[in-house]
Amino acid sequence: EADLESRLPLKGRKILITAGPTYEAIDPVRFIGNHSSGKMGFDIASSAANLGASVLLVTGPTHCKATHPLIRVIPVVSAQEMYDACHLYYADVDVAIAAAAVADYKPKNVASQKIKKNADDFTIELEKTKDILASLGQSKKNQFLIGFALETENEIENAKLKIQKKNLDLIVLNSLQDKGAGFGKATNKVTFIDKFFTIEAMELKSKEAVADDILNKVIAHFYEMS
């Protein structure tokens, strides 16, 4: 049994992960979206499942596939659908990791018919989507809550503010400074900042390796609790 515990250190743990972009409808045939591939979230899900965790993977539209039997994929489209799915499962999980690139704004009104090009110019009024991660932070009981931060200036300061605003235990700061990192790439350069503001800058590495690093933080958390 000790052997199983060392090989599958997250056996019996439930982990909720968000991945991919969200699509916010403009009319029946158009949407506002972003270039998130979903790969980071799917790699985190694979790492977690390989360590024995039961994974709920709430994902926006993506070409990524999950094959591990311990991963249950819950496909969603919009930020509101992702919000609803996350809150449906959150009370029951031990860990939540928000890797999705959720749209910050959505059209205020969704046209019920395809919009015709009648006018010379056209304006879409937008309103904020719900902050899924912040809402998970607000309803947090014992969950270990991990978020991402994408910043282009004052990276560390802004990431620290996000830890506080969203009541996180750990934030994974994505450095866009590095040419090899980020959207559509196979690699990422991240910095971990925990709720005590301990900072750990990692090397540029594959998203699979970044995922393993994140799960090592989760394992360390459970080790500290025991």
Ligand code: CTP
């Ligand atoms: N996030 C979320 N719901 C949203 C927006 C963001 O759950 N509506 C989560 C992301 O999944 C990520 C974290 O919040 O884990 C930070 O996302 P980011 O875009 O860096 O920050 P925002 O809070 O959206 O603020 P801003 O874009 O203004 O920097």
Ligand code: CA
């Ligand atoms: Ca954002």
